[in-house]
Amino acid sequence: MSNPLADMEKPDVIFCIGTNMTEAHPVAATRLKKALARGAKMIVADPRRIRLAEMADLYLPIRVGSDTALLLGMAHVIVRERLADREFVATRTEGYDELVDHLQEKTPEWAESITGVPAAMIEEAAILYGSSDKAAIYYTLGITEHICGVENVQSLCNLALLTGNFGREGTGVNPMRGQNNIQGAGDSGALPNNYAGFQPVDDAANQAKFEKAYGRKVDLEKGITKVTALEQCGDGIFGMLIDGENTVVSDPDQEHCIHALKSLEHLVVIDIFLTETAELADVVLPAASWAETDGNFVNTERRIQRVRKAVEPAGEARPDWWIIGQIAQRMGMRGFDYDSAVPIFNELCELSPIYAGIDWDLAESGQYQWPIPYRGHPGTPRLHEDEFINGRGKFSFTDYRDPAETIDEDYPLWLTTGRRLESYHTRTQTGRSEGINDLLPEETLEVHPSDAARYGLHDGGWARMRSRRGAVDVRVQTTRRSPQGTVFASFSFADVPINVLTGSGYDPITHTAELKVCPVHVESIAEGGAVGAGASKVLVQNPPGDLVGEPR
Amino acid sequence: MNATMSDTKTTRTICGYCGVGCSLDLMTRDNRIIAVHPAFDGPANQGALCVKGQFAYDYVHHPDRLTHPLVRDGEGRLQKASWDEALQRAAQGFMDVEQRHGRHAVYGVASGRTPSEANYMMQKFIRVGFGTNYIDNCSRA
Numbered sequence: 001m002s003n004p005l006a007d008m009e010k011p012d013v014i015f016c017i018g019t020n021m022t023e024a025h026p027v028a029a030t031r032l033k034k035a036l037a038r039g040a041k042m043i044v045a046d047p048r049r050i051r052l053a054e055m056a057d058l059y060l061p062i063r064v065g066s067d068t069a070l071l072l073g074m075a076h077v078i079v080r081e082r083l084a085d086r087e088f089v090a091t092r093t094e095g096y097d098e099l100v101d102h103l104q105e106k107t108p109e110w111a112e113s114i115t116g117v118p119a120a121m122i123e124e125a126a127i128l129y130g131s132s133d134k135a136a137i138y139y140t141l142g143i144t145e146h147i148c149g150v151e152n153v154q155s156l157c158n159l160a161l162l163t164g165n166f167g168r169e170g171t172g173v174n175p176m177r178g179q180n181n182i183q184g185a186g187d188s189g190a191l192p193n194n195y196a197g198f199q200p201v202d203d204a205a206n207q208a209k210f211e212k213a214y215g216r217k218v219d220l221e222k223g224i225t226k227v228t229a230l231e232q233c234g235d236g237i238f239g240m241l242i243d244g245e246n247t248v249v250s251d252p253d254q255e256h257c258i259h260a261l262k263s264l265e266h267l268v269v270i271d272i273f274l275t276e277t278a279e280l281a282d283v284v285l286p287a288a289s290w291a292e293t294d295g296n297f298v299n300t301e302r303r304i305q306r307v308r309k310a311v312e313p314a315g316e317a318r319p320d321w322w323i324i325g326q327i328a329q330r331m332g333m334r335g336f337d338y339d340s341a342v343p344i345f346n347e348l349c350e351l352s353p354i355y356a357g358i359d360w361d362l363a364e365s366g367q368y369q370w371p372i373p374y375r376g377h378p379g380t381p382r383l384h385e386d387e388f389i390n391g392r393g394k395f396s397f398t399d400y401r402d403p404a405e406t407i408d409e410d411y412p413l414w415l416t417t418g419r420r421l422e423s424y425h426t427r428t429q430t431g432r433s434e435g436i437n438d439l440l441p442e443e444t445l446e447v448h449p450s451d452a453a454r455y456g457l458h459d460g461g462w463a464r465m466r467s468r469r470g471a472v473d474v475r476v477q478t479t480r481r482s483p484q485g486t487v488f489a490s491f492s493f494a495d496v497p498i499n500v501l502t503g504s505g506y507d508p509i510t511h512t513a514e515l516k517v518c519p520v521h522v523e524s525i526a527e528g529g530a531v532g533a534g535a536s537k538v539l540v541q542n543p544p545g546d547l548v549g550e551p552r
Numbered sequence: 553m554n555a556t557m558s559d560t561k562t563t564r565t566i567c568g569y570c571g572v573g574c575s576l577d578l579m580t581r582d583n584r585i586i587a588v589h590p591a592f593d594g595p596a597n598q599g600a601l602c603v604k605g606q607f608a609y610d611y612v613h614h615p616d617r618l619t620h621p622l623v624r625d626g627e628g629r630l631q632k633a634s635w636d637e638a639l640q641r642a643a644q645g646f647m648d649v650e651q652r653h654g655r656h657a658v659y660g661v662a663s664g665r666t667p668s669e670a671n672y673m674m675q676k677f678i679r680v681g682f683g684t685n686y687i688d689n690c691s692r693a
Contacts, residue, residue: 177571182664223685244663295667299573315619
């Protein structure tokens with residue numbers, strides 16, 4: 001996030017797009033509710049009439065995958081209505097004149113023709129966002145999990161740059177990160193393009209710096225992404241070490257994913273349960289869980305916080321850092337004989353300019369948000385206050401593209417996927433929590449009543465849903481939360497493996513999969529439960545739901 | 553850590569679910585979590601927790617937890633193994649792959665769920681071990 005979580009209580013206008021915050025980030029949503037109680041206005045753009053949409057002053061029901069068009073239409077209106085912040089544009093940005101030219105044709109009527117949102121509502125949203133003093137944008141994977149995820153984010157930045165909504169309280173462009181330490185994973189250098197602290201690997205100075213620290217010269221060329229690595233399994237990639245990811249259930253195109261992992265000569269998985277992914281491994285190593293380990297998590301506002309061991313690890317389980325260090329030492333690597341998490345974190349801080357001002361002991365307080373460039377620096381709750389990292393903020397000349405697959409006669413409905421409040425990701429954890437299972441015992445397909453009637457489905461009955469990659473059987477829930485023509489399911493349940501269906505494409509720059517758009521066909525069936533019916537290989541021997549108690 | 557009752561321990565930590573990073577106190581007794589209390593001085597949550605953070609902790613003590621290493625045997629089955637045997641097998645496998653296919657044949661996937669120290673070790677393992685940048689985390693899917 002460009003701004004701290006505390007700023008969520010401060011905007012005059014809140015613009016939420018592609019975020020189901022009350023379910024996926026419920027505690028952050030409580031802070032937005034405080035802003036609303038204070039009188040802030042909220043615009044929500046989402047294909048589904050989610051809870052946040054019900055709370056909004058203005059709800060824009062966009063067609064899945066049409067975000068860029070909506071945002072370009074809004075930018076057109078902001079320019080046309082002279083709502084741009086002239087001083088901010090003049091002193092902090094570049095490319096404004098080209099942007100104005102670029103936006104000529106991107107009228108609200110043009111945006112309506114793509115998004116399905118009436119032009120008058122697009123105008124209203126643009127004027128509301130553009131005329132407020134403090135407007136903040138919040139987004140989640142509904143923006144990034146598209147083939148045009150980068151254009152979506154750039155289009156959001158255009159709006160904030162046009163209106164001067166950066167670097168001040170209650171403003172900004174704020175992605176909500178989904179996992180407890182997904183920010184820390186990037187910070188720590190677990191990326192094919194960056195060393196720790198986002199230092200590019202293709203910079204020779206960085207290569208030299210890390211050669212000195214690590215005693216080994218690392219390629220100047222970027223590595224490949226996980227998406228590409230999975231494509232190359234058995235044809236270039238033959239060994240893989242996976243730590244704490246249930247790739248088989250979370251990734252798109254499950255059949256492809258299982259085939260890829262089975263093509264490896266050597267797969268080692270570190271995890272706390274025998275996940276569907278671990279079941280494919282040659283070696284499975286038991287990790288200490290969240291409550292059993294010391295370390296640091298970095299949250300969505302870049303805050304570094306200590307996680308502390310409260311109980312001893314189950315059985316012989318060991319901390320992930322210890323396990324990885326042991327493998328390394330047995331391969332003859334030097335520099336891996338750490339005796340605790342402390343020197344590891346301190347090494348990360350020493351090598352990362354954004355962490356240069358802290359160490360393990362200073363991180364104890366949980367008060368630091370990076371960048372913390374030197375000792376004594378208080379941290380940076382709000383980015384871009386005086387200038388952008390590269391000096392000026394650059395406008396992007398984005399354009400709308402269709403999703404990788406669009407609906408047709410064979411696959412006439414849009415499927416969009418997401419999260420539910422009571423489950424977390426592939427349920428390896430929440431699926432083993434009794435009370436949570438009472439709240440959410442099974443997956444359902446959310447279908448608008450008129451679509452249900454059209455396709456012969458009924459509430460509580462079963463549907464077989466097919467895409468170009470496979471099929472799953474799922475119980476039907478009729479609801480007006482889904483718009484006509486679009487159905488929704490989460491990917492959380494291994495016995496309703498929605499990611500058998502997804503995998504139509506990914507963003508060419510980030511390689512983030514288009515998990516939010518998948519054309520499907522649905523039909524009524526008498527009795528469901530055939531796992532991945534129609535998909536040739538779905539190997540889910542132990543869905544977590546079967547392990548936690550009697551069937552419901 | 554403060555003792556609130558003679559046999560109950562309190563540990564301040566951070567929720568392990570989403571990226572908001574709520575502070576909470578884990579109440580433990582006899583090496584088991586017995587309750588989660590939201591932290592009112594938590595900078596991200598100010599005393600709030602969601603249903604997952606408040607209640608979904610019993611997986612930590614679930615009988616399905618992996619409690620020992622597993623190694624695939626000659627018949628393709630995962631069998632219980634000692635740490636020494638499993639680590640040796642893990643290490644040897646990567647060395648064999650590198651010898652057969654070169655150093656760009658090994659890939660690492662780090663976790664968005666583990667602490668930063670684990671992520672740092674994963675990237676260091678790949679970069680020091682193979683001299684490549686064949687490392688990613690699970691943020692793309």
